[in-house]
Amino acid sequence: MRIYRRFLHATPWYLAKYYWWAYLFRPTVWFFDHQWIINAILFGQYKKLMRKTLALLKDEDLSLPLQLTSVYGCLSPTLAERAAPNSLHLTDVATVQLEHTLRKIPADKRLYCTRMNAEHLGYADACFSCVIVFFLLHELPVDARERVLREAIRVLKPGGKLLVTEYGSTPNRHLLYRFGFTRWVLGKVEPFLPGFWQEDLTKILQDYALDQGHTLLVEHEEDVFNGFYRVVSYRLSE
Ligand SMILES: C[S@@+](CC[C@H](N)C(=O)[O-])C[C@H]1O[C@@H](n2cnc3c(N)ncnc32)[C@H](O)[C@@H]1O
Numbered sequence: 001m002r003i004y005r006r007f008l009h010a011t012p013w014y015l016a017k018y019y020w021w022a023y024l025f026r027p028t029v030w031f032f033d034h035q036w037i038i039n040a041i042l043f044g045q046y047k048k049l050m051r052k053t054l055a056l057l058k059d060e061d062l063s064l065p066l067q068l069t070s071v072y073g074c075l076s077p078t079l080a081e082r083a084a085p086n087s088l089h090l091t092d093v094a095t096v097q098l099e100h101t102l103r104k105i106p107a108d109k110r111l112y113c114t115r116m117n118a119e120h121l122g123y124a125d126a127c128f129s130c131v132i133v134f135f136l137l138h139e140l141p142v143d144a145r146e147r148v149l150r151e152a153i154r155v156l157k158p159g160g161k162l163l164v165t166e167y168g169s170t171p172n173r174h175l176l177y178r179f180g181f182t183r184w185v186l187g188k189v190e191p192f193l194p195g196f197w198q199e200d201l202t203k204i205l206q207d208y209a210l211d212q213g214h215t216l217l218v219e220h221e222e223d224v225f226n227g228f229y230r231v232v233s234y235r236l237s238e
Contacts, residue, residue, distance in 0.1 A: 011093060012117060014141050018191055029096050038072040043176070045225045050075055052231045053134065053165045054082065056220055060161055061129040062086055068118055068133045068152060070097035075134055080109040089128070091116045119147035123155045130161040138167050138196040145196070150208045153236065158214065162205070162234040168227040170197045176228060205234060 007016040007024045021028055032038060039046040050073070057065075062083045067076060070092040080088040087110035092098050098113045105111045116122050118136070131152050137145055156162055171177045176186070177197075187194045202218055209216035215237040222231050 012119070012144065014139075014144060014192070015093065019139060023097060024094055026096055029100055033072045033100060035073055043225060043228070045229060046073055049165055049224055049229055049231065050078065052222060052224060053132070053163060054078060056161075056163055056231065056233045057082060057130070057132075064127065064129045064157075065089065066091070066123075066128040066131045066155065068131055068148070069136045070094070070101045071134045074104070076101050076111070077104050077106065077109070079132065080105050080111050084109050086110075087112050089114070091118065091121065093117045118151060119144050121151045121155055125154055126157045126160075128155050128160060129157055130163060131156050132163045132165075134165045135167075137164065137201070138190060138193045141192055142195055142199075145192075146204075146208070149205055150211075153205070153209050153212055153214070153216070156236050158236055158238045160236050161219070162216070162236065164201070164230075164232045164234070166201070166230055166232075167193060167196060168223060168230045169199070169201065171227045174226050174228045202232070202234075209236060 004017045004020045007020040011024065015023065022032060023029065035046070042049065053075070063086050065079065065083050065086070065088055067079055067088060067090040070076065070090065076088070076090060089112045090098070090101060091114045092101075093115065095115055098115060102111060102113060114122070133152060136148070140148060152162060176182045206216050216234045217237070219233045219235045223229070224231060
């Protein structure tokens with residue numbers, strides 16, 4: 001029996017099959033959630049990516065922020081800090097991830113955790129003032145990615161901000177991409193990344209917003225690490 005099948009219970013197949021070792025297996029969850037490890041995985045860019053993500057939340061309405069899925073490192077505690085005295089909402093499909101994040105939140109800050117598949121959120125329409133998606137999209141197969149993005153738009157209030165921190169689109173200029181071996185390794189470890197690289201994220205999001213009767217404007221887009229990563233914020237029309 002393949003190991004990943006043990007993790008299939010109430011878990012999307014792609015998460016169990018390709019990422020059980022990263023997000024579902026308790027000992028490795030503990031292992032990966034060290035700042036220097038997650039920083040190494042992101043080629044030393046974690047702090048910079050987090051700083052740029054948080055900068056885009058400056059002066060933003062944080063009355064009801066949603067972090068769409070857990071992340072390793074100190075992003076969630078920092079977001080909870082920023083949102084205080086309001087609560088940060090966080091949803092993830094993996095209980096072990098939610099438990100792990102809860103332990104990182106200072107006792108005087110508020111975090112509401114829910115366990116949901118981001119493809120089918122149980123939240124009402126237009127309920128969050130901003131939605132933050134940090135390195136989730138490239139880990140999803142294309143159909144799951146579509147559902148997650150449609151849900152992210154659906155739960156966002158008109159006038160709200162959608163913040164995406166991700167791999168850049170086809171980073172032709174970057175050595176890690178140009179060098180066939182590293183591109184091959186990345187594609188092995190992150191099997192949906194090659195597809196994600198080719199997608200026009202903004203166009204896709206704008207199409208999904210239009211389907212829901214909104215326009216979605218790029219408010220800020222910034223390359224990080226010579227375009228290997230990006231931080232983009234979008235504003236949903238009123
Ligand atoms: C945000 S992503 C990657 C984060 C990034 N590698 C980091 O830790 O900085 C990883 C999280 O997404 C969650 N996840 C993946 N697919 C999901 C889905 N369909 N619904 C909810 N959570 C999901 C996983 O359980 C995991 O906690």
